[in-house]
Amino acid sequence: MSEIKTKLSSKDEKFREFALNGNMWHVVLYVSIPLMAYQGLMHILKILDTIMAAHISSGAVSSIAYMSQISFLISAVGTGIAIGGGMKISEAYGAGDYTLVKRRVSTVYAICAAFGALVLCIIPFSEEFLRLNGTTESMIEIGKQYFAVELPSLVLNFFNSVYIAVERARGNSKLILKLNTMVLLIKLGLTAFFIYGLNGGIITIAAATLISQAILLLFALRNICDRESPFGFSVKAISFRGNTAAPIIKTALPVIAERAAFAYGKLTVNSMCTLYGDDTVGALGVSNNISGLPTSMQNGFQEGGASVISQNIGAGDHKRALDAFKKTFIICIITGAVFLVLIMLFLDPICGLFAGGDETFRKLIKDVTQYEFLGIITLGMNAAVMALLYGYGYTKLTLVLNGARIFVFRIPVLWYLQNFTDHGSESAGIVMLVSNISVGVLSLIVAWIVTGQIKKKYINKVSDKK
Secondary structure (H helix, E strand, O other): OOOOOOOOOHHHHHHHHHHHHOOHHHHHHHHHHHHHHHHHHHHHHHHHHHHHHHHHOHHHHHHHHHHHHHHHHHHHHHHHHHHHHHHHHHHHHHHOOHHHHHHHHHHHHHHHHHHHHHHHOOHHHHHHHHHHOOOOHHHHHHHHHHHHHHHHHHHHHHHHHHHHHHHHHOOOHHHHHHHHHHHHHHHHHHHHHHHHHOOOOOHHHHHHHHHHHHHHHHHHHHHHOOOOOOOOOOHHHOOOOHHHHHHHHHHHHHHHHHHHHHHHHHHHHHHHHHHHOHHHHHHHHHHHHHHHHHHHHHHHHHHHHHHHHHHHHHOOOHHHHHHHHHHHHHHHHHHHHHHHHHHHHOHHHHHHHHHOOOHHHHHHHHHHHHHHHHHHHHHHHHHHHHHHHHHHOOHHHHHHHHHHHHHOOOHHHHHHHHHHOOOHHHHHHHHHHHHHHHHHHHHHHHHHHHHHHHHHHHHHHHHHHO
């Protein structure tokens, strides 16, 4: 294998020193706050998309809500690759092996390119693919063109997700925030112009997303093509042998399965909720959007925390890695508690924003949301535990947690509510409450077991030797 030359910048070297030796509160907040802001802004954009879709019709809202779950199912692969690659890149960075960093960065991009080509092959068969995933004929009629434009956006997002994971590993969270804020504002402006200015349909929402993702990739190419940097792409550095690809794939596969199963489970729940009509599916989608604002921010802390944990594991400092988990856990709980109070205080006007003047739809949204939001603190616990598991590469456990969330705490519970109670459409909210609280409790049990094993295997063992 040919030699790969890399040159670490003074900025990257300084961040590595900070991540491995700085005050942990400062490190976690420094890395995570820009990611939290980015995730929050991204989710607000999705909410605004839904509000603008309500300007078209409630059917448009329901179609986008349903198809977003199908998109999430496809993007699960890209997300899994980005998470698995990002964690292993961070680990190699923490260990100071910059040649391995280069090889892993380049290999992850190559994997994304291969999968992206497969996704593009779905475009000619969009309608059949939607039908295969349980989409109703009315939703297909409204949204098939939207979905066909959404697919290339997902492919661009694969590369952008990897780029963000790479920049996160090197501590460039502020750059991620700046770039994505600019792109999100472009996306918002385009969507508003297409819908309110040109009176366009939902296909224009997908077109705005495609344009904004393309712009982000154009900006990313500057750093991606930096051949001297360990974090740049090089064809020569692509490798599917040894310690380059295997750890990435081993970490990514359970994440892909976890995200895909989670998305498929949500599709199943949405399909089950069509029993109550398309508006209930739309209300559940809106509820997911509202509750998704705090959970997206919690996920920002999850991503930042996982990156810090991985770097300290690479440096062999497991005590410090666990400290990063504890700080992330506290922050995620506080975030959930603050938003629980705020959303419940302003729930009525918030639901009105999504109803498009339809009072019946507004009440339906409120009925579902007020249940789902009660589990927001336990979802914060789950996010922090996920950071720990991702950081240590225990992705099989993340698969177990999210699998249980859908296939133990959600689908069977919804089936029971539909067949043995008379709660009606309210069941869509009740099942979210049950699953969100249950997975939080299960996460705590997993964290208690895993941290005990880590202390026994790494920390106590070192202390005994001393």
